[in-house]
Amino acid sequence: MNELQKAICRDGELLPGGVIRVERFLNHRVDTALARQIGQDLADAFRDAQIDCILTVEASGIIFAMTTAMAMGDIPVVIAKKGNRRNLGDDMYTADVFSFTHQTTSTIHVGKRCLEEGQRVLIIDDFLANGEALKGLMSICHQAKCEAVGAGICIEKTFQPGGKLLREAGVQVVSLVKMDRKEDGTMCFVEE
């Protein structure tokens, strides 16, 4: 059992409807030692992948993008922004991201000057459920002529289709914790 699994057992709350409450240690109040360990674990998983830079989307993804980048020897982090494009100019890559939670489509963007062509990119995010954010980030990689080498995730909900779709598309997805939902609606860890 890794440190994130232990923290979920100790302090997480699994609610009906597939909601995993981890805001007291993961992404609202951050246990910094745990975030550092998550970064180390994700860096270890992609140790031989010759990653040039990390790509994430604001906001919570930044926590683990930073700790992973530091564990990989201070490689750069590129943060896709949501909404407001002021100060960036028109010179940017964009992707539409549908939110099942809010039933809305939003646009994420990365300034073209912030993501160089030809980079080997590792995508990092805290959650993987339907995979919409990751698909948007992969589209931005593609537009920038970068290679999305893989995706490093804190918590994957295997009862939602994102992880399966991405793996079928050939993406190396590493999730430190996988949660499944049983027929009675309760959740459980997926043991590999």
Add this chain to the structure above:
Amino acid sequence: MNELQKAICRDGELLPGGVIRVERFLNHRVDTALARQIGQDLADAFRDAQIDCILTVEASGIIFAMTTAMAMGDIPVVIAKKGNRRNLGDDMYTADVFSFTHQTTSTIHVGKRCLEEGQRVLIIDDFLANGEALKGLMSICHQAKCEAVGAGICIEKTFQPGGKLLREAGVQVVSLVKMDRKEDGTMCFVEE
């Protein structure tokens, strides 16, 4: 000259209207080694202040909140959220933050379970201009019966009133870089 000043000289762009473009190394594409050094510099500045936890507001503030917290020995980071309150319940501290850029008021919030009473809090953010975000974060500290011991900032625009107002209110504000605007509209570093 500290590392952030050097980076601004090397890669920053100072535009008319008091706009400082630093997105290629500070808060859109992040130079991780620089972010680590900024965290160390802010941690050093508050070394004797007995800080219990860091408070910031999403999104860019998270970068430097994390590196400062790591430099302070992995103390916790609390991230005030904007907008959507789903998954948090009603049990939260809130503050209204006026944006001069967008001329709109938004609400930031912190779950009450994420900020314990009686903590000595260091507020971290990337920019200080009018100080509205910092005032909101200080209000949240006050509601939580915590002490806002100080504020650590990457770049302060001294030609806008936030820093002056906060210092007059007794807050210890440490800005790694202070930029002033001359009469001809160009910007320059403030030397201490």
